[in-house]
Amino acid sequence: MKKLYAALMTAFDESGNIDEQGTREMVRYNIDVNQIDGLYVGGSTGENFMLGTAEKKRVFEIAIDEAKGSNIDLIAQVGSPNLHEAKELAKYVTDLGYETISAVTPFYYNFNFEEIKHYYDEIVKDVDTKLVVYSIPALTGVSLSLDNFAKLFENEKIIGVKYTNADFYLLERLRDRFPDKLILSGFDEMLLPALALDVDGAIGSTFNINAQKAKAEISAFEAGDIDKARKLQHESNDLITDLLNNGIYATLKLVLQELGVNAGYTREPMAKATPEVKAGAKKIYEKYFK
Template sequence: MNGIFTALICSFDEKGQVNEKGLREIVRHNIDVQKVDGLYVNGSSGENFLMSADQKKKVFEIVKDEVKDEVKLIAQVGALDIDEAVELAQYATNLGYDALSAVTPFYYRFDFEEVKDYYNTILENVDNKMIIYSIPALTGVSMNLDQFAELFENEKVIGVKFTAPDFFLLERIRHAFPDKLIYSGFDEMLLSAAVLNVDGAIGSTFNVNGQRAKQIYALAKESRIDEAREIQKVTNDLIAEILANGLYQTIKEILKAKGVDAGYCRKPMKRLTEDKVKNAKAMAVKYC
C-alpha cells in the first residue's frame, strides 16, 4: 500500500450524472500515463460530498471494474450519515477494495469520543482496514498525537491520510508509529513529507502530474534532495497555476486537453470561464 495514490477525480456530464466512459478514461490515464501506484476513490477530489449514495456506489463499481487488480484501491466512505458510511464500507469491501478511508465526521463539531466511536462503528461492521482521512482545513477537526494514538489502538486502523501543513505533528506521528501508514495529503508539500519518511501520498494533482510526484517521492527516498527539489519546484509552479484557476475544474480541463473525457464538476461548483479554459489548455501544453 506504499507509494503515490491519485485522489481520483470523477467525470460528470452536463447534468451532473456520472459519465462512465469518461471515468474509465480517467482511470486508464492514471494507470497508463501517470503510472501511479494506486487510486483513492470518492475523496474530496472525486466530489464525494456532492453525490448521492447511489452515485458513490456506481463510481466504486466502475473504478473497480476498470482497474481489476492493476493498482491498489482505497475507498473513501466517510459520510455524515453513519449508516451510509457503513453501507458504503461494506459495498466497497465486497467489490474487493484493498482498504477503506473515512473523513473525520464534520459540521456538528463532534468531540473526540464521538469521532473515535464513528471509526470503531464502521470497523465493527466490516472486514477491512481503515485509513483515517484528516483534513482540518476543510472539516475543522484537528487531532493531536494522543488522539491519533487512541484511534490507532484499533488494529484495523492501519494509517492516516495527513492533509495538513503541520510538519511537527507529522514527525511526531511518524516517530511514534513506525508501523502505521502515513500518506501526505498536500501535493505541494510532498518532498517535505517524504523527507519525514511518509509511506506515500494521496493527491488530486497526481491526475495530471503523477509522473513528477513519483519522481519526487523516489528521489527523496534515495536522499537525492537537490534533484527532488527541482521537480517539486516545477510541480509547485503547476499547482500554483491550477489553484489560481480553479482546482478540480482546471484538472478536468487539462485532462480534456490530453484527450481524456473528464467532463464537468457537479453543482454548486461552477464552470470555468472561456479565459480559464484557455489557461488550463496552456498548462497542459507547458507541464503535461
C-alpha cells in the same frame, strides 16, 4: 519505493450526471500513462460530498471494475457525517473487493473526540477491511491530536492516516510514535518535506496529471539527490500554483481533456468553466505538458 496514489476524479456530463465512460478513462489514464501505484476513490477530488449514496456506489463499482487485473492499490473513501451511510458504504465496497477503506473525520456538528472514535469503531466493526483515517482539518474543522490518534489506533483495523494537514510538527511526532502505521501525505505541494519526515507515500489530486514528476521526485529523494528532488518540487509547485489560480477542479479536468481523456465537467454548485478558465487551462497544458 514510497507509493503514489492519485485521488480519482469523477467525470460528470453537462447536466451533472456521472459520466461512466469518462470516469473509466481517468482510471485507465492513471494506470496506463501515469503508472500510478494506487487510486484513492471517493475523496474530495472526486466531488464525493456532492453525491448521493447510490452515486457513490456507482463510482466505487466503476473504479474497481476498470482497475481489474492492474494490480494497483485501491482505497475507498466511505466517510460521511451520516454514520449509517458510511457503514453501508463500508460493507458495500468490502463486498466489491476493496481491501482498504478510508473515512473523513465527521464534520459540521463539532463532534467531540469520543463521538469521533465511536464513528470510526462503528465503520469497521462489521467489515474485514482495514481503515485509513482521512484527516483534513482545513476543510472539516476537525483537528486530531497525537493522543487522539493513539486512541484511534488501539483499534487494530485502523492502520493509518491520510494526512492532509500543514502541521508538520504533528506529522513528525506521529511518525516517531507510530513507526508501523501507514502515513500517506495529502498535500501535493509539500511532498518533499513529507518525504523527509518518512511518510509511506502520498495521495493527491494533481497526481492525475503530474504523477510522473512526483514519482521522479520520490526516486530522487530515495537516491539521496536532494537538489534534484527540490528542483522537481519547485516545478510541481509552479504547476500547482497555476492550477489553483485558475480553479483547480475544473482546470484539472480541462488539462486531462487536452491530454485526450474525457474528464467531463464539475458538478454544481461548482461553477462551470468560463471561457477565461478554459483559456487558462489550455495555457497550463501548453506550458507544462505539450
